[in-house]
Amino acid sequence: xxxxQVPPVKRGKIPAATVARLPIYYRALxxxxxxxxxxxxxxxxxxxxxxxxxxxxKDLSYLGTYGTxxxxxxxxxxxxxxxxxxxxxxxxxxxxxGLGNLGRALARYGGFGSRGxxxxxxxxxxxxxxxxxxxxxxxxIEILPANDLAKATKQLKAKLGVIAVPxxxxxxxxDDLVNAGVTxxxxxxxxxxxxxxxxxxxxxxxxxELQILAFHEQKKIEEKTA
Amino acid sequence: xxxxQVPPVKRGKIPAATVARLPIYYRALxxxxxxxxxxxxxxxxxxxxxxxxxxxxKDLSYLGTYGTxxxxxxxxxxxxxxxxxxxxxxxxxxxxxGLGNLGRALARYGGFGSRGxxxxxxxxxxxxxxxxxxxxxxxxIEILPANDLAKATKQLKAKLGVIAVPxxxxxxxxDDLVNAGVTxxxxxxxxxxxxxxxxxxxxxxxxxELQILAFHEQKKIEEKTA
DNA sequence: GGGGATTTGTGCTTTTCTTCACAAATCTCT
DNA sequence: AGAGATTTGTGAAGAAAAGCACAAATCCCC
Numbered sequence: 001x002x003x004x005q006v007p008p009v010k011r012g013k014i015p016a017a018t019v020a021r022l023p024i025y026y027r028a029l030x031x032x033x034x035x036x037x038x039x040x041x042x043x044x045x046x047x048x049x050x051x052x053x054x055x056x057x058k059d060l061s062y063l064g065t066y067g068t069x070x071x072x073x074x075x076x077x078x079x080x081x082x083x084x085x086x087x088x089x090x091x092x093x094x095x096x097x098g099l100g101n102l103g104r105a106l107a108r109y110g111g112f113g114s115r116g117x118x119x120x121x122x123x124x125x126x127x128x129x130x131x132x133x134x135x136x137x138x139x140x141i142e143i144l145p146a147n148d149l150a151k152a153t154k155q156l157k158a159k160l161g162v163i164a165v166p167x168x169x170x171x172x173x174x175d176d177l178v179n180a181g182v183t184x185x186x187x188x189x190x191x192x193x194x195x196x197x198x199x200x201x202x203x204x205x206x207x208x209e210l211q212i213l214a215f216h217e218q219k220k221i222e223e224k225t226a
Numbered sequence: 227x228x229x230x231q232v233p234p235v236k237r238g239k240i241p242a243a244t245v246a247r248l249p250i251y252y253r254a255l256x257x258x259x260x261x262x263x264x265x266x267x268x269x270x271x272x273x274x275x276x277x278x279x280x281x282x283x284k285d286l287s288y289l290g291t292y293g294t295x296x297x298x299x300x301x302x303x304x305x306x307x308x309x310x311x312x313x314x315x316x317x318x319x320x321x322x323x324g325l326g327n328l329g330r331a332l333a334r335y336g337g338f339g340s341r342g343x344x345x346x347x348x349x350x351x352x353x354x355x356x357x358x359x360x361x362x363x364x365x366x367i368e369i370l371p372a373n374d375l376a377k378a379t380k381q382l383k384a385k386l387g388v389i390a391v392p393x394x395x396x397x398x399x400x401d402d403l404v405n406a407g408v409t410x411x412x413x414x415x416x417x418x419x420x421x422x423x424x425x426x427x428x429x430x431x432x433x434x435e436l437q438i439l440a441f442h443e444q445k446k447i448e449e450k451t452a
Numbered sequence: 453g454g455g456g457a458t459t460t461g462t463g464c465t466t467t468t469c470t471t472c473a474c475a476a477a478t479c480t481c482t
Numbered sequence: 483a484g485a486g487a488t489t490t491g492t493g494a495a496g497a498a499a500a501g502c503a504c505a506a507a508t509c510c511c512c
Contacts, residue, residue: 050418087444218313
């Protein structure tokens with residue numbers, strides 16, 4: 001009986017569009033795994049995640065060849081490989097700046113504290129909030145003053161930061177985070193952040209999302225009238 | 227002196243990538259307008275919004291020719307045109323389903339209630355929440371039981387729905403919304419929703435965003451070690 | 453009213469992403 | 483052990499998006 005070959009890890013840049021989908025596959029695989037499924041075909045996994053099977057297979061092919069022709073993919077194995085590729089086997093410390101409605105929701109949000117991430121610092125400018133505690137996934141964390149941001153973040157060795165402050169102060173907070181060694185930022189402020197090279201920023205803009213939907217609604221109405 | 231020509235509205239499909247950027251331009255223009263700026267060049271607007279000027283001009287060109295060569299764009303005029311194109315001059319009624327941490331933050335979030343949108347209905351399955359009120363932008367709204375979702379939403383004539391419930395019940399909620407006449411859905415549950423044709427779904431996946439950043443961090447580390 | 457300085461709008465090129473379609477690999481059954 | 487049924491992995495084609503570069507339009511100033 002032939003031994004399983006050495007993991008055929010592929011080296012080479014993974015397209016951005018693919019990277020953006022890996023978390024979706026990962027989550028679906030986790031679900032399948034918890035349900036006790038041992039194997040899954042590209043067709044099934046594609047159906048669950050809402051992509052085409054060809055796209056899914058191509059996406060996975062950038063990571064390596066983890067499937068078996070005529071059979072499909074081993075759920076647990078594939079899940080592990082994606083996790084490894086995405087660095088989810090590490091535990092990433094995350095700081096959140098701004099604990100208004102949204103920031104607080106994020107801090108409490110289970111999905112954030114889940115697998116791979118741990119919220120280690122909360123900062124706010126508002127003196128009324130400083131000193132109060134917020135329940136994150138596992139523990140309670142005290143909100144620290146925004147002034148301590150740079151020092152504390154450096155100490156906590158956080159490389160990931162979440163910005164949930166008003167647009168007016170977002171760039172300032174961003175600069176502070178970068179100075180503190182943060183190199184990946186999730187920005188909820190509706191503004192373009194300027195960062196030095198090597199710092200990744202992803203923007204999540206809730207109002208924009210609604211507006212995009214409004215655009216589609218608008219088009220539906222125009223079609224009817226036309 | 228020549229009269230300004232009839233608005234040269236262009237007809238034809240606007241690329242999805244462009245649509246996704248229109249809200250960003252719109253916001254920047256609003257800012258400029260409030261700051262009292264009368265004109266802006268593609269170069270300036272591009273800088274503010276973090277795109278290249280060529281891309282910006284091409285994006286705008288899908289809407290019509292609203293600029294003046296050698297001069298730039300009139301801030302107020304262009305802003306209005308984008309708003310019109312996106313349907314932001316209407317007031318869209320929105321319902322939110324699920325008022326946990328996130329749903330509540332969204333309900334309170336100013337940006338949602340802002341220009342173009344009005345939150346008209348809140349629903350939750352939890353009996354402890356039903357009957358309590360949540361301050362949205364302008365008014366206070368009572369949380370209604372999820373069972374009333376279909377009927378109430380139909381009555382409220384909401385075409386836009388926000389899903390902020392756990393993944394397990396998201397598809398059920400989605401079906402209810404669609405039955406109630408909702409044709410655009412903003413989905414915060416980490417799951418692919420199946421909808422009939424003609425219903426638009428946009429997914430905002432907070433955990434995915436962090437995971438994508440983790441991927442980039444991972445790569446930075448690998449580069450260093452390599 | 454003409455020349456020089458701007459800045460838009462867009463045809464063309466390049467890059468990135470998606471889809472197609474099929475050979476290669478594996479399994480099952482007899 | 484071979485034939486038939488699956489299902490992956492991937493070249494190649496097609497579609498969408500981004501970037502380039504320049505003609506066309508406008509302004510300003512003399």
